[in-house]
Amino acid sequence: MLSRTLLCTVLASCSLSAVADTVWLKNGDRLTGTIKLYDGGRLLLSTDYGGEISLKWDKIATLETDQNLLVKYDEEKGEHSKGIKAAEQGKVTLVNGSPRTVDMASIEQMMPPKPVLEDWVWTGNVDFSLDHKQAENDVEDYDIDFKTNARHGRWRHNLQGEYNREKKNDQVSTNNYSAQYALDRFLDEHWFWQGQAQYKRDWIEDLAKKRTVGTGPGYQFWDNELGAFSLAALVNRNDYEFVDDEKDHFYSSSVKWDYNRYLLAKQFELFTNGEISKPLESNVDYELESEAGVRYKLTSWASLSLKAEWDKLSGHDGDVNERRYTLGLGVGW
Structure with a gap:
């Protein structure tokens, strides 16, 4: 024995x-x-x-x-x-x-080659940032955003959101939040079909509320240990509410992108994502929501991020043109 x-x-x-x-x-x-x-x-x-x-x-x-x-x-x-x-x-x-x-x-x-997924794989990050803008001396800034996705077999769930608030000399100059959920169904290794829903609330800009639902095909160029890159072409239904109580609803076509690339054995990460849309018939000419930046890994879970955002909407009822530059700490998994 x-x-x-x-x-x-x-x-x-x-x-x-x-x-x-x-x-x-x-x-x-x-x-x-x-x-x-x-x-x-x-x-x-x-x-x-x-x-x-x-x-x-x-x-x-x-x-x-x-x-x-x-x-x-x-x-x-x-x-x-x-x-x-x-x-x-x-x-x-x-x-x-x-x-x-x-x-x-x-x-x-x-x-290692990426295997066919059978179990849940969950990744994401949350960034807590300080905002830098050309402004007066008395400025209070808050910026919190998160992005995460979970993959199970041929299904992928994507969730992201953001909250921005800025106060200058006791005057609130930026105050908004947004959330987005997208569900991908992979048809093969690269092609997938996406359905998405978005909501944005703004208490400062002319566009007070925005609701969007859409669907369309997408293509995953690659998704491995070095990063990922995908594009999606969608047809959307948009509902806008402006501060003067004017409302507008219309259909649009859009292109979404999502790219990230790790460098130097994942010490640095380059990333950009966003969506540009063109209404089929509306008082809105076009809309762009985008961000790009770099993350530097401090530990296995903490990182330092530098990010630039550009949101632009051009229309007859008002324009939105906002740029933000943020530096902050993040948590990744």
């Missing part, structure tokens, strides 16, 4: 060791964890003892993993590897049919 217990313990230890990826550094150190991705000259290693560790590629002697990885040599050339075995310094052996040893310097990117 004791021998069986010892045997089970040894086998369990070997199994746990086999699961962990191993990275050997040129200074002789050895690190174990899970390889998340390699991009921009840095390898991101997730560990249970130090969180996510970013390693310089030129400081790594070799590495080993049993993961299926997409190994890219440039924008066009690449291959799927069923695992990587350690080799002499500066080289690795790709396990894919017949093993092949390659120079590490020839590898440009390396990441």
Whole structure:
């Protein structure tokens, strides 16, 4: 009985060791964890003892993993590897049919391929920002926005919202909030059909209330460890209420975009998203809602963000043209 217990313990230890990826550094150190991705000259290693560790590629002697990885040599050339075995310094052996040893310097990117989703995957971020504008000295600014999406199989739920308030010399100059929900149904790996609903309330600008519902096709160009990019073309029903009690409802066509890209092993994130719409027949000429910015990761969950927003509406009943520049802290998951 004791021998069986010892045997089970040894086998369990070997199994746990086999699961962990191993990275050997040129200074002789050895690190174990899970390889998340390699991009921009840095390898991101997730560990249970130090969180996510970013390693310089030129400081790594070799590495080993049993993961299926997409190994890219440039924008066009690449291959799927069923695992990587350690080799002499500066080289690795790709396990894919017949093993092949390659120079590490020839590898440009390396990441696990994204599997077909069966369970919930939830990501998002919340930013708490300070606003900077050309204004008087006595200014109070608040800016809170969030964006999150959850994927389950062929369904994806997208939710985002924002609250902005600015006070200058006891006069409120900005006071609004908005919320948006979109549901995507993927038809295959790239094409999806989207339905969306939006609501915005503003107590300062000419456009006091805005309600929009729409639907249309979309295309996901990519969605992996390095980021995502998608476009959607929608037909919408819009209901506007202005401060002078005038109301307008009309149909419009619009194009939405959502893009983000991680750099230097997820140390930086570039992002932009928005929607531009053209009414089919209305007193409104066109409308643009957009934002773009960069996030810098401070810890595995906290980040510093710099963001620019541009909201513009042109119409016969009034114009809205607002630009905001915000700097703040955020929480991501």
